[in-house]
Every structure is written in C-alpha cells, then in structure tokens.
Amino acid sequence: MTKLKIFLFFIFTLVSFAQNESKIDAKIIEKGKKIEVLQEITFSNTSSSTLTEIALNDWNNAFSSKNSALARKFSDEFNRSFHLSKKTDRGETQILEITNSNTTPLEFYRTENQVDILRIKLAEPLNIGESTTLKIKYVIVLPNSKFTKYGFSENKLLIKNCFLTLAAFDTETQSEENSDDLTSEISNYKINLQHDNLYVTTDLNVINTNSSTSVLSGNARSNFFIALENEISYEEFKNEDITIVTNLKSKDVPIYYKVLVINKITNFVKEKIGSSNPEKIVISQEDYDREAFYGLNELPSFISPFNDDFVFELKFLKTYLNNFLAANLKINFRKDHWILEGIQHYYIKKYIDENYPDIKAFGKLSRFKILKKYKLINMNFSEQFIYNYLLMARKNIDQPVGTDKNTQIKFNEKIAGKFKAGLALHYLNEYLETSILETSIFQFVEKNKIKKTTSNDFKNILEKNANKNLDWFFNDLIYSRNKIDYKITAAKKTADSIDITLKNVGDAKVPISMYAYNKNKLIQKYWIDNNTKTFTYKIKNDSITKLILNDTYEIPEINNNNNSYKLKNRFLGNRKIRFTLFKDIEDSKFNQIFYVPTTEFNLYDGVLLGMKFNNKSVINKPFVYDVTPNYSTKTKTLAGSASFSFNDQNRNSTFFNTRYGISGTQLHYAPDAFYTKITPSINFSFRNPNFRKNEGEGITLRQVYVNREKSNFVTTRNTENYSVFNLRYGYSTSELIQQFSYGGDLQVSSTFGKISGQIQYRKLFENNRYINLRAFGGFFTHNDNTNDFFSFGIDRPSDYLFDYALIGRSESTGLFSRQFVNAEGAFKSIFETRFANQYIFTTNVSFNIWNWIELYGDVGTYKNQGFNAKYIYDSGVHLNLVQDYFELFFPIYSSNGFELNDKNYGERIRFIVTLSPKTLTSLFTRRWF
Numbered sequence: 044m045t046k047l048k049i050f051l052f053f054i055f056t057l058v059s060f061a062q063n064e065s066k067i068d069a070k071i072i073e074k075g076k077k078i079e080v081l082q083e084i085t086f087s088n089t090s091s092s093t094l095t096e097i098a099l100n101d102w103n104n105a106f107s108s109k110n111s112a113l114a115r116k117f118s119d120e121f122n123r124s125f126h127l128s129k130k131t132d133r134g135e136t137q138i139l140e141i142t143n144s145n146t147t148p149l150e151f152y153r154t155e156n157q158v159d160i161l162r163i164k165l166a167e168p169l170n171i172g173e174s175t176t177l178k179i180k181y182v183i184v185l186p187n188s189k190f191t192k193y194g195f196s197e198n199k200l201l202i203k204n205c206f207l208t209l210a211a212f213d214t215e216t217q218s219e220e221n222s223d224d225l226t227s228e229i230s231n232y233k234i235n236l237q238h239d240n241l242y243v244t245t246d247l248n249v250i251n252t253n254s255s256t257s258v259l260s261g262n263a264r265s266n267f268f269i270a271l272e273n274e275i276s277y278e279e280f281k282n283e284d285i286t287i288v289t290n291l292k293s294k295d296v297p298i299y300y301k302v303l304v305i306n307k308i309t310n311f312v313k314e315k316i317g318s319s320n321p322e323k324i325v326i327s328q329e330d331y332d333r334e335a336f337y338g339l340n341e342l343p344s345f346i347s348p349f350n351d352d353f354v355f356e357l358k359f360l361k362t363y364l365n366n367f368l369a370a371n372l373k374i375n376f377r378k379d380h381w382i383l384e385g386i387q388h389y390y391i392k393k394y395i396d397e398n399y400p401d402i403k404a405f406g407k408l409s410r411f412k413i414l415k416k417y418k419l420i421n422m423n424f425s426e427q428f429i430y431n432y433l434l435m436a437r438k439n440i441d442q443p444v445g446t447d448k449n450t451q452i453k454f455n456e457k458i459a460g461k462f463k464a465g466l467a468l469h470y471l472n473e474y475l476e477t478s479i480l481e482t483s484i485f486q487f488v489e490k491n492k493i494k495k496t497t498s499n500d501f502k503n504i505l506e507k508n509a510n511k512n513l514d515w516f517f518n519d520l521i522y523s524r525n526k527i528d529y530k531i532t533a534a535k536k537t538a539d540s541i542d543i544t545l546k547n548v549g550d551a552k553v554p555i556s557m558y559a560y561n562k563n564k565l566i567q568k569y570w571i572d573n574n575t576k577t578f579t580y581k582i583k584n585d586s587i588t589k590l591i592l593n594d595t596y597e598i599p600e601i602n603n604n605n606n607s608y609k610l611k612n613r614f615l616g617n618r619k620i621r622f623t624l625f626k627d628i629e630d631s632k633f634n635q636i637f638y639v640p641t642t643e644f645n646l647y648d649g650v651l652l653g654m655k656f657n658n659k660s661v662i663n664k665p666f667v668y669d670v671t672p673n674y675s676t677k678t679k680t681l682a683g684s685a686s687f688s689f690n691d692q693n694r695n696s697t698f699f700n701t702r703y704g705i706s707g708t709q710l711h712y713a714p715d716a717f718y719t720k721i722t723p724s725i726n727f728s729f730r731n732p733n734f735r736k737n738e739g740e741g742i743t744l745r746q747v748y749v750n751r752e753k754s755n756f757v758t759t760r761n762t763e764n765y766s767v768f769n770l771r772y773g774y775s776t777s778e779l780i781q782q783f784s785y786g787g788d789l790q791v792s793s794t795f796g797k798i799s800g801q802i803q804y805r806k807l808f809e810n811n812r813y814i815n816l817r818a819f820g821g822f823f824t825h826n827d828n829t830n831d832f833f834s835f836g837i838d839r840p841s842d843y844l845f846d847y848a849l850i851g852r853s854e855s856t857g858l859f860s861r862q863f864v865n866a867e868g869a870f871k872s873i874f875e876t877r878f879a880n881q882y883i884f885t886t887n888v889s890f891n892i893w894n895w896i897e898l899y900g901d902v903g904t905y906k907n908q909g910f911n912a913k914y915i916y917d918s919g920v921h922l923n924l925v926q927d928y929f930e931l932f933f934p935i936y937s938s939n940g941f942e943l944n945d946k947n948y949g950e951r952i953r954f955i956v957t958l959s960p961k962t963l964t965s966l967f968t969r970r971w972f
Contacts, residue, residue, distance in 0.1 A: 062087040062174065063230035067206055070237040075200045075271065076131075078183040082207060085176045086228065090212035094169040097177070098162050098216045100227055102204040105159035105219035106186040107135035109809060112218035112449075113159070117190075118779040119735050120453050125190050126779060127811045134186030134194060136161075136207075144176040160216045161207065179207060191221050192329035199276075200241070201329060202269040213495070217377050220449045222456065223333070223369075224376035227265045229493070234259040241271040244288055246325040246370070261321070263493040265373065268325045277325075280305045285319050289326040291362070293355045304356045308363055308394075315390055317485055320492040321370045324363070331362045337431060337458045348406030353399075360394055361387070371488055373495045381444040381464045381521060382501055386484055388465025389472070392425045399424065416621070419628040419661065428462045428469075429596045430628055430662060435459040436526075436601050437663035439692045439699055440734055445498070445521040452734045466599045467520040471505075471513070473597045474554050474570060479508045515553050520599070525551035526694055527600045529592050531608035532577070536584055541610070543580045543590065545571070549601065550694070558594040559587045602665075603631035629660040641671060646851035646859055647711035649677025665690050675711065682717070684708040700728040708845065713853045716754035720845050722747050731776075738776040745769050747844050757853050762832045767792045767844060781806050788821075795833050796824035799867070814890040815897075819867060822882035826908070831878035837868040837905060837915070838877055848957065863932060863953040870901045871953050872917035872937040879905035889921055897921040899932070914938075930955040 066083040088094050105113040109126060117125040125133070141149045143166050150164040169175055183205055186194040193201045209228035210216050217226060232247065236257045243252055246268045247259040261267055270277065280287045280302060287305050313319075339349070339357055347354070364387040369376070372383055395402070403409035404427050405420045414420045435441040435455055442455045444464045451460060472480040483505045491500065498517075506513050519525045528549035535542045545555070552574045559566045559582060566585050573580075592606035600606075607617040621633040629635070635658060643651040653673030658664060667690075672683040688704035705723045712718040724745035731738035751763045773786035787800040799821030807813040821835050828834075832841055839862070842852055847866070851859025863871065868885045885903030892898060899921045906912040917937030923930050932953040934942040942951055 132187035385464030648675035713754035716752035834878035
C-alpha cells in the first residue's frame with residue numbers, strides 16, 4: 044500500500060499543472076479600489092496524504108492587519124508607511140461564501156498568526172489522486188501601491204497574486220512578507236474581467252478584450268500580472284521567440300534602440316537558458332523598482348556617469364532575467380530563491396563582461412585624471428559584485444544565500460545575497476573550466492518549466508555533468524556562512540620547481556585558484572584542492588616572481604589582502620603603500636592609507652583644523668587605525684586623537700565579535716588647559732542568531748586614564764589626574780513599533796565606587812502617537828571626594844570620562860552650559876542642586892502630540908551626604924526635530940515653579956546638537972542592516 048501511495052504521488056505530481064484549474068469572474072468597482080470575485084477552483088490531491096482541509100494563499104489579506112507577518116517585516120525595516128497608514132489604504136479580502144460543487148456551504152477560518160492563509164474544511168476527506176471543486180465568492184479591497192508597488196494608485200491598478208491561489212501541498216504554508224516568494228500550486232487560469240474604460244496589460248493570453256471586458260487565460264501558471272490604466276503606458280515588442288510588454292522608464296532612448304536591446308537580451312537568454320514557456324513576459328518599472336540594480340547610477344542624465352542607453356539595457360537585462368526565471372522555474376521561491384538569484388546574477392555578470400568588458404563601475408567618471416587612482420571609480424563594472432558581498436561579510440552580518448528568504452535582513456535579501464549567489468556560480472564555472480555549469484543550468488530550466496523542482500534536482504544535474512562530488516559548493520558556499528580565506532605562508536625555490544606552503548585561515552574547505560606571474564606577465568593559473576589546514580603545493584619554476592591567490596576575485600573570499608606573495612625583494616613587503624585622499628574601496632594590491640581634511644569645533648579650541656590618517660576603506664577591516672592631528676585656531680596649539688582597534692569575529696556563534704582597542708585624545712577642557720585621555724578597552728558583542736530580530740548585547744571593560752592640566756577657570760580641586768575602571772553591560776532590541784534597552788554600569792576609582800543602570804522603552808501606536816519611557820538609578824558604594832566632580836548629574840553629567848561630545852564642557856553659565864545630554868538624571872530644568880553624591884533615581888517620560896512636537900515630564904529623588912533625600916520634577920515641550928541630532932527643550936513647570944514667568948526664560952531652554960555625521964547616517968542604515 045505504501046509503495047502504491049508513493050507511485051501515485053509521483054504520477055500526480057508530474058501532471059498536477061494540468062489538473063488544477065481556476066476560473067475567475069471579476070468586476071472592478073469603486074474606481075478600482077475593490078474587486079468583486081466569483082472564483083471556481085478545481086484541484087487534485089497531489090500531496091502524500093488524505094486532505095481534510097485545503098489552504099489558499101490570500102496575498103491581499105496580509106494588508107488587513109498591523110500584526111501580520113507582512114506588517115512585522117515593515118516594522119523590522121523601520122518602514123513607517125504601512126503602520127501609520129489609513130485603513131482605506133490597507134487591503135483586505137472579505138469572504139462572502141464558500142461552497143463545494145454540490146453548493147454545500149464549507150467552513151473556513153484564518154489563524155491569528157497567518158491572516159493571509161485561508162483554510163477551508165472540506166465536506167469529505169479527499170484521498171490521494173481525487174479531485175474536488177470549490178466555489179468562492181469574495182470581495183478584494185486592494186491596498187495602496189505605495190507599500191509594495193502592487194495595488195491601486197491614482198491612475199493605475201497593478202494586480203499580482205491578489206486572487207486566491209492554491210498553497211503548495213508539499214511545503215508549510217508561507218505568509219506573505221513582501222519577498223516575491225509566494226509559492227502556489229501550478230494551475231490553469233481563465234479570467235473574465237469587467238473593467239469599464241480601463242486599458243488592460245497582462246502577461247496572460249488575451250482571448251478577447253474591449254473597453255469594458257477582457258477574457259484572459261494562462262496554462263501551467265503559479266502567478267500572473269495584470270495592469271489596468273486610464274491611459275496605456277506599456278509598449279509591446281515582438282520577435283520570433285517571445286512577446287515583451289514593458290513600461291521601463293527610458294528617457295531619451297529611441298524606439299529603434301529599445302528594439303535592438305530587447306532582441307539582443309532575449310536572444311542571449313534563449314541561447315544560455317532556453318526558450319520561455321509563457322510566450323509573453325511583462326517587464327514593468329514597478330518590478331525593477333522593487334529589485335533595482337544596486338550600483339547602477341540613476342541620477343539625471345546631465346550628471347549621470349552612464350548614458351541613458353546603457354542604463355535602459357541593464358535595467359531591462361536584470362528585470363527580464365528575473366521575470367523569465369520566475370515564470371519558467373517552478374521552485375519554492377522562499378527556500379530555493381538562491382537558484383533564481385544565482386542564475387540571474389551569473390548571467391548579468393557574463394553579459395556585462397562579454398559586451399562591456401571595459402566599462403567601469405562609475406562609468407564616465409573614470410575618465411577624469413584626478414580620479415584615476417581610485418579603485419572604486421576604476422574597477423570593472425562587474426567587479427562590484429564581490430564588494431557588495433564583502434560589505435556585509437566584513438560586518439559579520441552576511442547570511443547563507445540558501446537560507447529562507449524571509450529570514451534575511453534587507454541588505455542581504457535585496458543585494459548582498461543575490462550577488463554572492465551569482466559569484467558562487469561564477470566560481471563554480473571557473474573551477475569546472477568547461478561549459479558544465481551553463482549546460483546544467485540550461486538542462487535544469489528546460490526540465491522544470493511545467494513541474495515543480497528543488498535545489499536537489501539542480502545539484503544532481505550538476506554532479507552528473509561534472510562527474511564530481513560538489514558537496515563543498517553547497518555546504519560551504521550556499522548553505523553556510525563559512526569563511527573562505529587562504530594565504531601563502533612560504534615559497535621555496537629549487538632548481539626546477541617551487542614548493543609553496545598554503546594555509547587555510549578560514550573554515551571553508553573549498554578549491555582555491557593560484558596565479559603565477561613573471562613580473563606582470565601571467566605564466567600559469569592553478570586550481571588547488573586540499574582539505575587540510577596547512578599544505579604544500581609544488582609547481583614548475585618558470586622564472587616566477589610573484590604568486591597571487593584568487594587574483595580575479597572569482598572566489599567570494601572574505602579577505603583578499605593576504606593573497607600576494609613575492610619571491611623577490613620581500614624586504615619591501617608583498618604590497619606597496621598608497622596614499623589616497625578621502626576614502627576608497629579596498630584594493631588588495633596596496634596597503635592603503637587615507638588622509639582626510641577635518642574640521643571640528645569646541646568652545647575652547649575654537650575651530651580645529653586637521654588631517655585624519657586611517658586605513659578605513661568602504662569595506663570593514665579587522666585591524667583599524669585612525670590618527671588625527673589638529674591645529675587649534677583659538678589656542679594656537681596642537682591637539683588631536685588616535686585610536687587602534689582589532690576585531691576578532693566569531694562567524695558561527697551568538698558571541699559574534701570581540702573588539703580590542705586603545706584610544707587617546709588630547710583637547711582643551713577649559714580655555715587654558717588640556718585634558719589627555721588614554722583608554723585601553725575590550726568589548727564583547729552578542730547578537731540574536733535571527734538577524735532580523737535586531738537584538739544584541741554587549742559587555743565593555745575599559746580603564747580610563749585622565750590627566751587634566753590645572754586651569755585658572757575651573758576651581759574643582761584634586762581632579763587633575765585620575766584613573767577609572769569601567770565595566771558596562773547593555774542589551775537592546777529595536778524595530779519601528781517598539782524599542783527596548785537596558786544596561787548597567789560599574790565604575791571604580793581610588794576615591795569612589797558607583798553602580799548605575801537604566802531602562803528605556805519606546806512604543807509607536809497606530810494613530811502615529813508614540814511614548815518614550817526611561818528609568819535611571821545609581822548609587823555610590825563609597826565616595827571619598829569632597830566635591831561633585833564624580834557625582835551623578837541631575838540635569839547634565841560632569842563627563843569626567845570625556846565620553847560625550849560637549850561643546851563647552853566646563854561652562855556653568857551661558858549658551859553652551861545648556862547643552863543637554865540624555866544621561867544620568869536627564870532633567871531638562873536646571874535646579875539649584877545639580878549633582879547627587881549618594882544616590883539618584885529618576886523617571887523620564889515623553890509623548891508626541893503632533894509629529895515632532897512632544898510633551899515631557901521628569902520625576903525623581905536624590906540624596907547628598909549630610910542632607911535629606913529630595914524629590915524633584917519638571918515638565919515642558921520637546922521639539923524632536925531630528926532625533927539625537929538636533930532637539931530643543933522648553934521647560935514649563937517644575938520644582939522651580941512656573942518657569943515661563945522667568946524674565947530670563949531664554950536661558951532655561953535646553954538643546955541637543957550633534958556635529959557627528961555618523962549619528963545622522965545611522966537613522967538611514969538601520970533600514971538595511
């Protein structure tokens with residue numbers, strides 16, 4: 044019986060595309076915001092067991108709840124548009140009636156955590172191979188297209204996946220998460236669509252159409268696209284193989300050139316991958332916008348480094364490859380998306396290398412002599428593939444390209460993962476050294492245009508054609524984030540050969556390429572297979588002067604800086620030193636030193652003019668140094684800072700980074716006195732293995748040595764020379780809807796010991812209101828000081844550790860004394876007593892009343908030695924113009940009384956100002972990382 048079930052399952056899987064049918068009668072109403080639908084679904088049980096209920100994908104209903112998987116993903120990516128939208132902009136599916144072919148009403152339900160999956164209880168169990176029919180009457184309320192590009196807009200309706208479809212039988216039901224990975228059973232479709240006075244564009248077959256009704260059909264489809272417009276914006280191009288319908292933006296691109304490009308690319312894809320099963324493919328601007336070509340400059344033409352023709356060609360190439368593969372590969376797009384993305388980016392790279400081998404990453408900018416030595420500007424266009432991967436790998440937040448698409452953070456999902464998948468296939472192609480890979484891709488697509496397939500099928504075809512075990516490719520490149528890193532540690536010449544010792548610095552065991560040069564002439568390329576940590580490889584001695592591993596970046600190696608080995612003049616090192624103004628991408632052929640003119644400001648040094656010297660390229664490095672000598676225009680003296688750090692990353696652990704560092708700073712803390720701070724430190728970082736959680740912990744140990752020169756302007760005594768041991772712990776989890784963090788701080792010095800902690804919580808509500816809550820508490824274990832220099836600050840810390848960017852840190856009156864720091868007591872009003880030398884406990888609350896206008900309130904208690912505990916409070920208005928960058932506080936009522944009555948009220952206004960651009964850029968990068 045078991046064998047019979049397996050046989051039946053196999054047979055019915057092969058023909059399931061012909062046995063599932065969906066007939067749809069749909070009517071557009073209410074100016075396109077709603078669709079009335081009567082749908083009849085006939086399907087066969089091709090699963091491996093008897094069915095008592097059936098699941099339908101309901102993409103449209105994912106928009107009905109702000110707690111859906113889709114809404115949570117928007118929140119993870121700090122996308123405010125959905126969470127703050129009106130109900131009229133959010134979609135839903137209203138189920139009116141579900142019956143079987145005998146008109147028997149059927150029960151249906153949705154689970155709370157999957158509102159976009161409609162589950163229907165069948166009237167009778169459906170055995171393997173049996174068929175049944177469902178009739179469903181429902182109303183689609185379309186979402187605004189601003190969320191995902193699909194839905195309604197002012198002049199257009201874009202319909203994709205909005206009708207009910209059969210959820211795949213052979214996998215768990217998957218909620219919509221805006222990842223283009225909805226997996227449905229293959230079906231034949233027939234659609235009768237009523238659309239008064241709207242033009243229809245679709246990738247389905249148009250059986251009949253007029254101004255009010257269209258009849259459409261499509262066989263062996265898992266999805267389809269329909270656009271309805273007031274004025275048609277799509278152009279149609281036909282050749283002997285396929286019909287292309289597109290509305291890609293193409294300023295100043297003549298129609299004849301579009302014809303040439305479309306024919307050129309469709310012929311290229313047919314030759315490399317095969318013909319398309321659907322005879323028509325839509326290439327829309329909306330599809331491109333969702334998956335834009337990262338790195339392709341789309342500035343206005345008068346400043347763009349690329350001409351309009353080239354931009355159109357690459358936009359069409361990328362989108363056509365994606366849509367072609369999506370239409371012709373019947374895979375689980377959530378689990379096996381890397382196959383589509385890998386083939387797509389492999390052939391993007393191949394197309395560019397074959398047709399535009401000399402074009403640079405920044406196009407026409409490479410012609411400027413002043414930019415000639417910048418690697419970023421002058422590298423080949425396709426060379427950026429490796430750097431887009433390294434950008435995440437060096438941050439230690441890359442993810443295996445074979446992981447489920449909905450688990451990837453945005454930059455990995457949209458950019459880095461796709462490029463690595465393409466690089467992995469390019470690597471495999473170079474290693475196999477014949478047409479094995481491309482033949483395998485062709486066969487894989489050809490065999491699976493009308494039936495479901497998996498990555499195992501792709502692997503079997505590859506291994507059969509290569510006649511090799513390719514486990515290393517799948518285990519180390521696709522389904523893990525193992526680090527690829529090889530280096531040459533020694534090379535010994537004999538009379539006729541060279542014995543080369545190589546070391547696997549990483550944890551991936553993969554083949555490595557080695558190039559042998561005589562000066563700049565390539566003598567030979569070798570592929571080396573070895574699974575040991577250190578091994579020796581012998582080559583012929585053909586007057587070789589230099590060896591380079593992975594010279595053309597065909598391998599996605601995490602570190603290319605240790606790949607060169609000179610056999611002559613080794614006292615000069617393997618790489619030359621290059622000085623570069625500002626910043627550049629990493630160039631493995633040079634030891635890069637960047638120099639950057641800097642301008643800083645504080646009240647005592649005035650404008651600090653300096654030059655920053657560092658090795659910080661666009662891509663993170665394990666060892667980083669930064670030396671910044673400055674000239675103080677106010678004191679006519681030298682000042683500056685320096686830091687050195689090393690990051691030891693753990694790639695397969697929640698304990699993902701250890702940072703060892705030492706830094707030093709010398710600046711004025713008063714008009715006539717310097718402070719010098721030296722800080723050795725160790726930082727341990729932990730991160731949730733689910734990177735989408737954006738959840739992490741950190742422990743920092745540091746010793747802060749401070750030497751302050753005596754000043755005639757600062758009267759605090761016995762604070763010129765001190766050292767403080769500091770242990771900090773912090774935890775944070777962050778998303779758009781809510782942010783939560785807490786931490787503790789221990790400080791020990793020869794004259795005091797103190798412990799403090801704080802908790803912060805921020806909540807964004809559906810009505811665009813938010814609330815911020817903060818609690819802080821601290822106490823001294825002992826305190827032998829007779830002044831308040833080391834005391835807790837009630838309205839601003841004294842910053843004896845020099846951690847905060849205070850413009851006038853020693854000011855007690857005037858504008859700069861009112862700079863606010865959200866630390867310790869964090870009161871906005873300035874009280875007569877400003878410090879606490881025994882304990883302090885405070886609570887800070889704020890909530891917005893309109894956009895960036897907030898009301899705040901602070902309450903707390905503190906105690907000083909020899910005095911009773913005191914209770915204080917304040918309240919006022921907070922203008923949160925740019926969070927953490929520029930904010931204003933206007934006290935209204937506090938323990939001081941009604942502060943607006945003060946004739947010098949202007950002196951009570953507090954402000955936050957940050958001169959560091961890193962604070963501002965972090966507000967944008969959090970959307971991606």
